[in-house]
Amino acid sequence: MVPMAKLPETLASTIKQVHGEKGERWLAGFGELLRYCERRWGLTLLPSDYPLSFNYVAPALLPNGQAAVLKLRVPEDPELPMETEALRRFTGLGGARLLDAEPARGILLLERLEPGRTLKSVRDDEEAARITARLLLSLRLPAPSPGEFAFPTSEMWSLGLQRLRARNGGETGPLPERLVAEAEIRFAELHRTLEEPLLLHGDLHHDNILSSGGEWKAIDPKGIIGEAAYGTVPFLLNNLPEDLTASIALIRRRIEIFSEEMGLNPRRIAEWTFCHRVLSAAWFLEDGAGDLESAIRLAEGLHAIL
Structure with a gap:
């Protein structure tokens, strides 16, 4: 033991x-x-x-x-x-x-899962993105009814921005007001126009994709209801270079690949990615963990390409 x-x-x-x-x-x-x-x-x-x-x-x-x-x-x-x-x-x-x-x-x-190498072992980022896209398609499941099992929804997750304001008297604390306000507006529009709701892994990035024989499998799902484009976001925001310009360029190329492989609207992917980066910054404050400064900097860069 x-x-x-x-x-x-x-x-x-x-x-x-x-x-x-x-x-x-x-x-x-x-x-x-x-x-x-x-x-x-x-x-x-x-x-x-x-x-x-x-x-x-x-x-x-x-x-x-x-x-x-x-x-x-x-x-x-x-x-x-x-x-x-x-x-x-x-x-x-x-x-x-x-x-x-x-x-x-x-x-x-x-x-x-054996040998259990993470997707980080794949040095070619485009290949890693295509592996992830194929896995997302394999994991594609219709959302269960709330009476069957009550998974949280992407809309429920987005309420983290409301909690941020509630903790700060209606303000946004150390997060830039304009970024939070823009994320709130875009979250609302994305949910108003939500595409087919699916059961998403919710945290499918390089460290949660492991080699198993001759294939790749997912571990550590969070389980959330949302559209397919939102399911790409954890990978898009993971394993990025330190340089902001290089990070944004890499994210844009990854979005192109997911759009090609999964038939998704690249603009919706970009909007979900921006909104989630702002939301994750709010979660960092809520949990007292995470690199807040880097999250804000990346959110600024993502906002610039919308």
Whole structure:
């Protein structure tokens, strides 16, 4: 068993910051939770070099020798039900297979993708964009009815800008007013003219696309209802050069590729990307994490190409 002492302090600190007392309780019971998983599935937990940011993830072996991944989250995390259900729905469509789950304990047991290289290993950015476009098409699912399962919607996500104003007496705090106002206007118009609502992965970028045999599969879905163009945004905003001009040029080329491969309106992709960059800056303030200055700078650059 991997002892509690091996939990990175950065992960423990993040869990305390994000989840407060619930996170403290989860950390206190972490050792027993691991022992439960070993008993429940007969797991052999293996040493891990996985990067850990918000959740505990470790490779494991099942009694039959099958390679698996154990993922543990604070069970009160509001994103856990969405991830679990999205994993179930994307299994067989290009998502990592969910082997078992106990959401009440925050436990997910997944197939281990091997060799498990991330999409960052593909040096040709255009090839990486085309791989992502094909995976997005493979994961394409109609939105379930709210009565079937209540995934959040892109419109619900956009309310983060309202919360920003609520925290700042109607103002926008350290975010430029004109950027926030423009994002609010464009979000409203995009949602007024929303194209076919789909179940989107919600976080499909280079680090969440892994090699599996001769194909690529998605991990760590957030599960959100939105149009196909919005599903491209996490990739568009990920793995960018430091230089702003180079970043904008790369994003524009990626948009062209997604438009070609998926038959999407490039202007809508660009608008969703700008709006989401502003929204993510608001989330950085809400969560007390993230590079706010870089987010604002990129939002300015994206606004200039609309």
